Amino acid sequence: MRLISYRKDGKPGVGVMTSDDAFVALPLAAPDLPTNLRLILALPDWQVRVRRAVEGRKPDLRLDQVALDPLIIDPNAIWALALNFQSHINETGLTTSPDYPQIFLRHAKSQVGAGQPLLCPPPSVARAFDYEGELAVIIGRGGRYIPKEEAGKHIAGYSIYNEGSVREYQGHNRQFGLGKNFERSGSFGPWLMTPDEFGNPYDKHVMTRLQGKTRQRESLGNLIFNVEALIHYLSMGHNLRPGDVIVTGTPGALKPDPNDYEASVAAHVKGGVQYAGRVHMKPGDVVEVEIEGLGVLRNPVVADEAGYRPD
């Protein structure tokens, strides 16, 4: 089952995909269910109720008739991982504990839905706006002190996150803070796929394309702290809640081909080893993150020129 959060005529709704481009609208098919995905996931019997509502029903709408919201628009917490692939540790030259995951938070307004514009800061404010393709895990059943072997029972599903990062601000100080939380700098979607359909995450790949060129491609089997380890760790301090999001970390960039001028400019040598550089995102670009089964999270990049815009 694949679920989306959408907005039509300003009204939020949750949909169930019937193909790659059409869906059953739960506000029509099951008006008794909440119109907010986090609140649906908080119902103990949500899977049964949603499956019953869509059974045998024809799609109500096509994706191109609605705007997609970030998959969870109002999570209590978005936990994000730093340096959770060896290839990313290598390219940054940074160190991280081998014993404990490195975790920071994003807030809900730092993200948009699939298809919505990512805002690139004006060059006068900050340089180096980077993609980070990642697997996102959405918590279903809440819990505390969850052993790794029980972690799967708490997963509502998987999705894709582009954990867009403003490197200049990220480097201002030791805590990432604002550099990971620029206005509409990240993206989350397009859909949540339930674990029964997604299968084993670790035989899938995460791929990022900028302007059609593949810039990241790595097996999710290479996650240093895997999904089960992260759920266990977080639950030691925090009541994981329905709709909590764990963004599992990004791999290093691929080695650019020799004719790739943009990437060769960004490439660098560290400790005698040549690393691929990140080609930054800029206004006019289209960025795509893909994970098998989870679809493609595609966003245009536009200049953030408008100043304050109330929600």
Add this chain to the structure above:
Amino acid sequence: MRLISYRKDGKPGVGVMTSDDAFVALPLAAPDLPTNLRLILALPDWQVRVRRAVEGRKPDLRLDQVALDPLIIDPNAIWALALNFQSHINETGLTTSPDYPQIFLRHAKSQVGAGQPLLCPPPSVARAFDYEGELAVIIGRGGRYIPKEEAGKHIAGYSIYNEGSVREYQGHNRQFGLGKNFERSGSFGPWLMTPDEFGNPYDKHVMTRLQGKTRQRESLGNLIFNVEALIHYLSMGHNLRPGDVIVTGTPGALKPDPNDYEASVAAHVKGGVQYAGRVHMKPGDVVEVEIEGLGVLRNPVVADEAGYRPD
């Protein structure tokens, strides 16, 4: 004007203090206003409407008849400062950029209201649960690219934060992540005081008492990045929104007196200099943070033994 967020018979409300222990309940005095402080602050004319509703009205309730919630129960973002007093930099021995503030995020469920129990992790999970007394700033009018000299216009008011920290987890890796976000580990309140009543923050002091003993006392004039600088900095990347919270950082601990066994055990020498140690919070303690005009943020500390408790 002093505003609180409270809960009575499970229902949320916003109140306006008429003395240090009684208040007008806005759900009774102004049923057309939202029952959520963030939503009230989002109304452009909230000050006028709230003042009109309470004018000449007798208090409806006493503080001891309700439970206080965290002042803003559902902020979009709680921005918190690391190492924003020289005395705290000295006691930790950590370094921080002199040019840019060091910022991380807390999420809403990591905090409780005044009077509510703070949860101390079991020793088997984590050691070293520490108080951090701080000034909190609550944003009223939203904005972006806010110059320092305009920052004051965006402040709805001030309050107190006990930015409770689980040091063992905070030290797991470079990003603070979970160590600053344990379940109900921090506290926020008791009230928001508007800037016209609070006056100049920098001639006030923040004081923390544990079991009645003063452990922190420092002038808010010693903030390295002051309130206006923080509002300016955050607004460069983020649309500051009504109800956003900025927790401005904690000072170092006071030098303990020679007969203070607990503190002398915690004290340490670094670079030939004797620093006061933090006396950790433990179940059974009462912790208080006070700032002149903002009242006392008092919380009992209890053992977190219950495992998962849904909200």
